[in-house]
Amino acid sequence: QVSHALKSLARKEEWKHRLQQSEELHDILLKAANRYVAGEKRSDGLAIARKLQAKGYGISLENIGENTKLLAQCREAKMEFDQLIEDVGAIAPGQTVSFDLSHIGLSYQFDTAYGHLIELAEKANEHEVTLMISMEESTKTDQILAVYRQAAELYSNIGITLQAHLFRTPDDLRKLVQLPGKIRIVKGAYQEPSHLAMERSDYLNNRYLELVDHLVSTNHPVSVATHDQKLLEEMERRQFLQSTDVEIEMLYGIQPSQLKLFKEKGYQTRVYLTYGHEWFLYLCHRLAEYPENIYTALIDIINP
Ligand code: FDA
Incomplete structure (x- = not known):
């Protein structure tokens, strides 16, 4: 279920919009993505x-x-x-x-x-x-x-x-x-x-x-x-x-x-x-296939 939720989240246009609107949110999530992208x-x-x-x-x-x-x-x-x-x-x-x-x-x-x-x-x-x-x-x-x-x-x-x-x-x-x-x-x-x-x-x-x-x-x-x-x-x-x-x-x-x-x-x-600019999609895929990565992502955000 977690996997499924993450995969559909990645495709929501609303998220792209939010990341474009908020530099802070963009930078925070990019810290988690940097491990994979x-x-x-x-x-x-x-x-x-x-x-x-x-x-x-x-x-x-x-x-x-x-x-x-x-x-x-x-x-x-x-x-x-x-x-x-x-x-x-x-x-x-x-x-x-x-x-x-x-x-x-x-x-x-x-x-x-x-x-x-x-x-x-x-x-x-x-x-x-x-x-x-x-x-x-x-x-x-x-x-x-x-x-x-x-x-x-x-x-x-x-x-x-x-x-x-x-x-x-x-x-x-x-x-x-x-x-x-x-x-x-x-x-x-x-x-x-x-x-x-x-x-x-x-x-x-x-x-x-x-x-x-x-x-x-x-x-x-x-x-x-x-x-x-x-x-x-x-x-x-x-x-x-x-x-x-x-x-x-x-x-x-x-x-x-x-x-x-x-x-x-x-x-x-x-x-x-x-x-690429679609790094959020890729991050969600990596979290979805191995949900334990959510903890790693949190640590990467706090301590990049
Ligand atoms: P499995 O999922 O059984 O994982 C085995 C072990 O590997 C886990 O117990 C864990 O230790 C580790 N592990 C796996 N994924 C992890 C992760 N995200 N983070 C941390 N540890 C992890 N799929 C697809 O459908 N189409 C495609 O074109 C591609 N292309 C592609 C290219 C390359 C080079 C790779 C390596 C993978 C893909 N994939 C893909 C993804 C693939 O289908 C699969 O989802 C992942 O490789 C995870 O599966 P594993 O074979 O690693 O085994």
Whole structure:
């Protein structure tokens, strides 16, 4: 219930308005968000990305946003990603830019999202950057996969995120391994109806392992995007992490010491880092998926 409340709170326009109106409220909540978000500007994201890259981590950078409804805003978001690709490419080759398709056009029109994705893929090719498409609510899965499939047939530098908690995912995976793009496996962040998705459980963890097993055994590039220590240890025991096709990817600010240990063991590691004016939405997501973070947020506000 707490998770659900936080997720719907994040989307309320009223909150955006309140944050714009009150500098004090904006600054207080930003202190809590700073643990997970680089800042409001692209340069904030790039500054942290450079430091992480110098320490040996791969980077996935995202300008936070979703459900853009107006064409002009979709274009604006796409132009921000154009610039981000250039800047991320200048840090080092092999970095990643991540985004929601609904940020760059899917909530406006299928063709807008597809057109923008193709333009971004072209630019990313020039700058040796990989694009990773995030996975959103199950109501959008078919559309996201349709846009991805069409684009990934033309560009091998586009990857896709799949949610292990959805019952449909093993079928989707079987079809998607035909395409060259990297597949990021996550447990799933959205509250879904029980006939579509399973809860956090051993059953879900086993499903996660089966998906990764399938990818590793077909030598497909995969990002294991989880903070679950037990799950990661099991992947290590099964020799999944040792594969050169596999990288471990974690969200900035969540259990960084754990990712550091994996890096020190020699595994490929990547930090998913975000920036942007929609940081409140992102903060609510991080609190919702792990409500204990509410206490951490309070401490960050009192003692930043
Ligand atoms: P789980 O939720 O079972 O948590 C395992 C343990 O990890 C917890 O017990 C806790 O110790 C720690 N932990 C997890 N979340 C934490 C948090 N917020 N704060 C502190 N500790 C935490 N989802 C989605 O639906 N679509 C997407 O596109 C993406 N993209 C994405 C990219 C990357 C790189 C990552 C790491 C994650 C995503 N996600 C996502 C989010 C994902 O679906 C999932 O909600 C979170 O990763 C949390 O799930 P875990 O796998 O960590 O396991």
